[in-house]
Amino acid sequence: MKTFFYGIVLFCVATMAQATGPRVTSALLTPAVNEIFALDFPAVLSSELADGGIAAALITAAFKAEQVESTLTVLPLKTMLAYYLNEENALGIAGYDLDLSAAELKNLIIVPVVSLKESYFYYRPKYETLTWTGNLADFKNFTIGVNKGESLTAYQKAGIKIEQDRLDARIKALIAGKIDVLRESDLTMKMALAKNFSDQQSAIVRLEPSTEDAIISVVFNKKNPKGAALAKQFQSGLTKLIASGQYNDIIKAHIGDLAMESYFVPVHR
Amino acid sequence: MLKRFVLFGLFTVISHGVVAEDVPAIVSPESVGLSSSRLQNLDTLMESHIAEKKIGGANVLIARKGKIAYFKSFGLADDNKPMQRDTMFRVMSMTKPLTSVAIMLLYEQGKLLLSDPVSKYIPEFKNQKVLEMNADGKGYKLVPVKREVTVRDLLTHSSGLLYLFSNNYYHEPERKAVVDLYKQAGITDGFCRPDETIGDMVKRLARLPLFKQPGEVWEYSLSNDVLGYLVEVVSGQKFDDFVMQRIFVPLKMKDSYFFVPPEKQGRIAAVWKSDWHGSLLRVDDKPLIDADLWLCPQDAYATSGKYLTGGANVISTVYDYYRFAQMLLNQGELDGTRLLSRKTIELMTATNHIGNFDATFLHDHAWKFGLGFAIQQDRGHDVDSGDAGVFEWAGIYSTRFSIDPKEQKITIFMSQTTPFGLHFGLWDKLLVQSGSAIND
Known part of the structure; x- marks a missing residue:
């Protein structure tokens, strides 16, 4: 009986010990599995969107198609992606216009995920008509608004002034006449205008032809022990997605009634 | 005639309760x-x-x-x-104590606990990193948080976040490095109203490294801006609407x-x-x-805006x-x-x-x-x-x-x-x- 009593006491003490302790400790942190660090790209890959956006959904689904668990961490800065890639040998990074050096590219495997049409836009009250032939020289002495962190060399060579800012600020600058044109993906622009500038949608005009496509890729790091193998699995998963039609379904689920071919370009692999 | 006009005016004022409510009673100091x-x-x-x-x-x-x-x-x-x-x-x-009271109203309602990790409501706060300078002073490393930021950390300025303008007064390399990252990411102290929602800013901020480990510092910071957004997430109301309805009107x-x-x-x-x-x-x-302190007194004349800090x-x-x-x-x-x-x-x-x-x-x-x-x-x-x-x-x-x-x-x-x-x-x-x- 006594033994039974001590047994009960011991059980209670042990249970209590398990039930107490700091509420928020490192032990409770969920380690990120197969973490890919992605650069924020408004409308398709962004923490501002409920599910991270189209690109985030495609990346997650491609891994899932191969039964690979993954974590996509969207970061606001290219410098942080570079840090994780170079200083911590991250498994991979994802995004558009990632400014990778030739030395870095030797150790990377690039898998394009989605390609968006990108264009220049102008404000009709400022210019009744504006034309461009696809050559940046047409914009000589103009001020162009581009995304923060975008490569500027081509603009500088063409004698173009640059304003770098977040998209909403660039649209405001366009309307205020502080910049002449801005460059953005057609889909991002469409969504931003509908969300915050609905009364200006008809006044902001897209220039034909489109400029270079914005290709969002996942870039795997061969220096990471899992990098090469996961790149292969990811590519395979993406192929399965496309073949099954799930790839298009994910895009359509995000863009609703918009015509897919107006905003996306097939990814060449 | 003038007397009648004054009396009418007085009646109008009293009938609208202006005198009774808008002029605070002042008693003799001795009383x-x-x-x-x-x-x-x-x-x-x-x-x-x-x-x-x-x-x-x-x-x-x-x-x-x-x-x-x-x-x-x-x-x-x-x-x-x-x-x-x-x-x-x-x-x-002096907005900050109002924000604290807003949080405590939700706390009393059982909508949140002070011990809750902020990531429970704002997932971007999960798996944060802290910036630490390398021993040689060149470059930095990002180390995992020892524990997550809690609601209480935000209320007490122990979150490890900071204010950009602190860089004017305290000269530490890790502070400058974090402030530089804030600037690159378009984070501001909010003293000039940015053209975005507070939620968009907070989600971006959460992805940047912390200045110190949560709970291991007292650092006056953007914590209250995060709390304002937390009020929105937990209550389902815009922060200004919540404060108006739950604090300004009742008081x-x-x-x-x-x-x-x-x-x-x-x-x-x-x-x-x-x-x-x-x-x-x-x-x-x-x-x-x-330098890193930006003030926009003119913002007081805005009649609307997205950023509610x-x-x-x-x-x-x-x-x-x-x-x-x-x-x-x-x-x-x-x-x-x-x-x-x-x-x-x-x-x-x-x-x-x-x-x-x-x-x-x-x-x-x-x-x-x-x-x-x-x-x-x-x-x-x-x-x-x-x-x-x-x-x-x-x-x-x-x-x-x-x-x-x-x-x-x-x-x-x-x-x-x-x-x-x-x-x-x-x-x-x-x-x-x-x-x-x-x-x-």
């Missing part, structure tokens, strides 16, 4: 244990600062035992416009806003730039920029803020309306939330920080507000409030002068005069 003659020292203090052109104008209120005993206006609210009791002020960081703070309606904007005080040596200039519409957005009057302060002093209740319980106010004003750290930003060593205010722990330090247990906070355009629970006394000062760093002496002297007027 609440204060000395009228000693309070005159305050007149002298304020008038000398105005004569010496250290400040343009100010409103000062002292209340004791639930009654206002001193409420005076000094100097100018704007060029050729005298300061009035109903002049409106950018209270800036009858009728001149407190995130966006002042056009018909009241004529009451907003101008901001003055003072060198404290006689150069006093009314600032124009341009932002005031001092829990750290700095509110515009109010001395009387309105008095009503808020009196509610805190009354342990959660004012004029029969209970906002918070006595137990919650006791928790908010407890001195042991930040352990051995000190809340030195406005005060001195051994000042502690509760859930929204600095609290005087004892009498053993240079900056003394009159009693252990006094709690207070201030705003960057030179506003300050101080609540002394033991003496049942509230002191509120509001000016609109920059830079704020020159004002500590005036604020401290004002509290000395306020305390010295006690005569029972």
Whole structure:
């Protein structure tokens, strides 16, 4: 009986010990599995969107198609992606216009995920008509608004002034006449205008032809022990997605009634 | 005829309740244990600062035992416009205690716990990193947090976040590195209203490295901006709507806003730039920029906007803020309306939330920080507000409030002068005069 009593006491003490302790400790942190660090790209890959956006959904689904668990961490800065890639040998990074050096590219495997049409836009009250032939020289002495962190060399060579800012600020600058044109993906622009500038949608005009496509890729790091193998699995998963039609379904689920071919370009692999 | 017109006018005013509600009753100082003659020292203090052109104008209120005993206006609210009791002020960081109360309202409702990780409501706070400089001083590394940021960390400024403008005053490489990342990511202190929602900013901020490990620092910071967004996530309401509905309306703070309606904007005080040596200039519409400190006084005239910061957005009057302060002093209740319980106010004003750290930003060593205010722990330090247990906070355009629970006394000062760093002496002297007027 006594033994039974001590047994009960011991059980209670042990249970209590398990039930107490700091509420928020490192032990409770969920380690990120197969973490890919992605650069924020408004409308398709962004923490501002409920599910991270189209690109985030495609990346997650491609891994899932191969039964690979993954974590996509969207970061606001290219410098942080570079840090994780170079200083911590991250498994991979994802995004558009990632400014990778030739030395870095030797150790990377690039898998394009989605390609968006990108264009220049102008404000009709400022210019009744504006034309461009696809050559940046047409914009000589103009001020162009581009995304923060975008490569500027081509603009500088063409004698173009640059304003770098977040998209909403660039649209405001366009309307205020502080910049002449801005460059953005057609889909991002469409969504931003509908969300915050609905009364200006008809006044902001897209220039034909489109400029270079914005290709969002996942870039795997061969220096990471899992990098090469996961790149292969990811590519395979993406192929399965496309073949099954799930790839298009994910895009359509995000863009609703918009015509897919107006905003996306097939990814060449 | 004139007499009849005046009587009609008076009737109209009374029938709309303007006189009864808008003019606060002021009692004789002696009736609440204060000395009228000693309070005159305050007149002298304020008038000398105005004569010496250290400040343009100010409103000062002292209340004791639930009654206002001193409420005076000094100097100018704007060029050729005298300061009035109903002049409106950018209270800036005095928004923070309002935000804390908003959080505690949700806490009392059982919508959140102080021990909750913030990531429970804002997933971007999961798996944060802390920036640490490399031993050789070149470059940095990002190390995982030892534990997640909690709601309490945000309330006590122990989250490891920081303010960009702190880089003007404290020169540490890791601080500069974090501030640089903030700038690259378009994070601001919110003193100039950015053109985005507070939620978008907070989600981006959460993905940037912390300055210190959560709970291992006291660092005045953007924590209240995060709390404002947390109110939105937990309540499902816009932050300004929540504060209006749950704090301003119940407390009858009728001149407190995130966006002042056009018909009241004529009451907003101008901001003055003072060198404290006689150069006093009314600032124009341009932002005031001092390295990493950006101020936009003109933002007070915005009638709408997306960015609702829990750290700095509110515009109010001395009387309105008095009503808020009196509610805190009354342990959660004012004029029969209970906002918070006595137990919650006791928790908010407890001195042991930040352990051995000190809340030195406005005060001195051994000042502690509760859930929204600095609290005087004892009498053993240079900056003394009159009693252990006094709690207070201030705003960057030179506003300050101080609540002394033991003496049942509230002191509120509001000016609109920059830079704020020159004002500590005036604020401290004002509290000395306020305390010295006690005569029972």
